Amino acid sequence: MLDLAIEIIRSIFLIVAAVIILITAYGILKLGDDMKKVIYVRIHMLGMVDIACVLALIGLNEILLAGIYFILAPFVAHAMANAYYHGEDPHNYSEIADEKYNEENKNNSINNNTIISNNSLTEDSELKILNDFNKKGKEALDKENIAIKEVTTDDIEISSSNTNNTNNTNNIDNSNTNINSNSNNNNTNTNNNTNNNSNNKSNINSNNNINSSINNNSDNNYNNKNNIDSDGGKP
Amino acid sequence: MEILLISQYILIAALIIFMFAAVRILTHKTIAMGLIGSATFSLAVSVLLVTVGEIYKISFYKDIALALLILGVIGTIAFAMALRRN
Numbered sequence: 001m002l003d004l005a006i007e008i009i010r011s012i013f014l015i016v017a018a019v020i021i022l023i024t025a026y027g028i029l030k031l032g033d034d035m036k037k038v039i040y041v042r043i044h045m046l047g048m049v050d051i052a053c054v055l056a057l058i059g060l061n062e063i064l065l066a067g068i069y070f071i072l073a074p075f076v077a078h079a080m081a082n083a084y085y086h087g088e089d090p091h092n093y094s095e096i097a098d099e100k101y102n103e104e105n106k107n108n109s110i111n112n113n114t115i116i117s118n119n120s121l122t123e124d125s126e127l128k129i130l131n132d133f134n135k136k137g138k139e140a141l142d143k144e145n146i147a148i149k150e151v152t153t154d155d156i157e158i159s160s161s162n163t164n165n166t167n168n169t170n171n172i173d174n175s176n177t178n179i180n181s182n183s184n185n186n187n188t189n190t191n192n193n194t195n196n197n198s199n200n201k202s203n204i205n206s207n208n209n210i211n212s213s214i215n216n217n218s219d220n221n222y223n224n225k226n227n228i229d230s231d232g233g234k235p
Numbered sequence: 236m237e238i239l240l241i242s243q244y245i246l247i248a249a250l251i252i253f254m255f256a257a258v259r260i261l262t263h264k265t266i267a268m269g270l271i272g273s274a275t276f277s278l279a280v281s282v283l284l285v286t287v288g289e290i291y292k293i294s295f296y297k298d299i300a301l302a303l304l305i306l307g308v309i310g311t312i313a314f315a316m317a318l319r320r321n
Binding site for chain 1: 311
């Protein structure tokens with residue numbers, strides 16, 4: 001009589017476990033990927049299956065195995081959730097941020113090229129446009145939390161020497177001009193603008209903050225701090 | 236006697252269905268999904284082995300199930316720790 005009761009109890013355990021497992025399997029197959037943070041849902045499902053399997057192991061008269069897994073199962077679930085939260089998720093977000101940043105900077109670079117190619121603009125209006133442009137770029141950088149690389153003045157000089165005319169004589173020394181740029185293209189554009197204003201012969205002594213943010217590639221983020229000694233573009 | 240055997244077969248069927256669902260999780264592109272899928276799959280296999288060993292009186296199935304259960308847990312935790320460091 002007692003054996004029969006034990007067998008019935010074991011059978012109930014097994015059937016309950018089977019029902020929980022079937023419900024979980026249905027949930028896994030039904031659950032789509034369009035939900036945000038769907039991984040946590042699946043970890044919860046795994047927890048359900050863990051308990052169902054503990055019940056099944058008890059029903060199969062494997063008490064020690066059930067006890068071991070009952071203790072270990074929460075550690076597994078926590079380890080997976082923790083790994084996803086600290087490991088994989090930021091990488092996914094950074095990829096999305098890079099895509100957005102590339103799109104924004106593509107538009108910004110097109111606008112900047114049209115601005116610089118227009119020689120009829122006055123110096124003040126050019127600086128105003130550049131400042132506005134730099135604000136947008138800075139906001140984009142702050143928004144996306146993109147790391148900024150430092151570039152020495154040698155890099156700026158090399159890039160400017162490649163693009164400027166050979167007749168130009170520039171005295172670019174130490175002053176408080178900061179050029180924050182995100183690409184080498186931007187460096188050349190900024191220096192072209194300065195040289196156009198100085199009629200290819202300039203002693204620039206200004207404290208203008210020229211911040212421009214142009215990027216065709218999100219990996220080439222530079223923070224250029226130039227000290228340019230100029231006379232404001234006047235001969 | 237019969238009710239226990241029937242319930243064991245029901246459990247086996249449920250576990251086999253669940254293993255397909257575990258494979259469905261395994262095929263997702265992210266690493267964490269693969270981790271969850273493998274953990275669930277190894278658990279289902281362990282319980283299946285214990286059940287089959289109970290029905291057909293194969294004693295070493297229990298040993299295999301025990302090893303799979305414990306090593307599966309250890310492997311999952313270790314891989315999760317490695318994933319977190321990245």
